[in-house]
Amino acid sequence: MWLPVLGLIIGVAVGFLLDLRIPQEYSNYLSIALLAGLDTIFGGIRSYLERMFNVRVFISGFFFNTSLAAGLAFLGAFLGIDLYLAAIVAFGVRLFNNLAVIRRIILSKWLSQRD
């Protein structure tokens, strides 16, 4: 269970070491993709805790969600509509939902273990 957290830390370290930098105008797309990725990973953790985890769903969800979010933001910029707001709201709500479910599951597990 702690391995994904460790992976996250390693990834951050590698990212800082690589010193990758993207131009300002593409920073929006990356932030949206990042949000989608976070949403996917929390969704994955939730489904794992609910024992409904499917590897294919998870991986395809991750890549599809991130690219969809970035594409939506790109399309929005192309059309002059702030479509990335939709992505932010959708992924933000889902993120909160997922986190809430994870919290409840962990809390109930902890409580049942204590009893």
Next chain:
Amino acid sequence: MLGQNRKITFILTAISVIIGVMLATQLQSTLKPEKVESRSLNELRISLQKEIEKHQNLLNDISKFEHLLYQYDTSLNERESISVMKEELARARKLAGLESAEGPGVVVRIEDMKLPPGPLGTDDGSPAGTEALPDLLIDEDLRWLVNELLVNGAKAVAINGQRLVATSAIRNVGQYIQVNTYTIRPPYEIAALGDPEVLVSGLKLSGIEETFQLANKTVVLEKRDTLTLPPFTGNQTIHYMKPVKAKGDS
């Protein structure tokens, strides 16, 4: 089930790594945003112009400092040549007799005859003889002696402590002999630097003893291993004389 669990953990970890990299990139981009060229062409031209000017100034500075370096280098070389010139000057002063000189040599002492022989001595007696003697020895004798010394390879000559230089004169003034405009009195002592053997034998060969016997003097030749001659003490001013510049001299 355990294998499935491991697979899930592995995939979660991999995705976490990817997300971590994205997160780091995003953070870095926001913390230290890349400078994007947003100036217009005109501004760019102006700044290019400024940079070219700056470059030109820097080039000028470089050439200035290189020139300075060149000057310092040449002055260093000149300092070397100054030391060479100093050495040359010291050598010239030594040759001109302006420095005291030391080396092996000969001292020629011309003294009164101890026992005045013959009727001359018996008539006058020794005190009378001393009065008469200066008349007998004249500048010609000393000039001849100095000449003999120089012929036999003397490098420096001094008469009674008066160093002979290129412009030295030996002449009779009244009863006495003057060397370098200084009056010298008997007994005369002529010191010469050179090979002592050669000098002594040369003087003997030229008949120094006989010559001075005529003037009622005895000559004592002393070989010395180390002999110190004083420097020329008169003041030397250069008049009526200019160096002639040879063609090709800069």
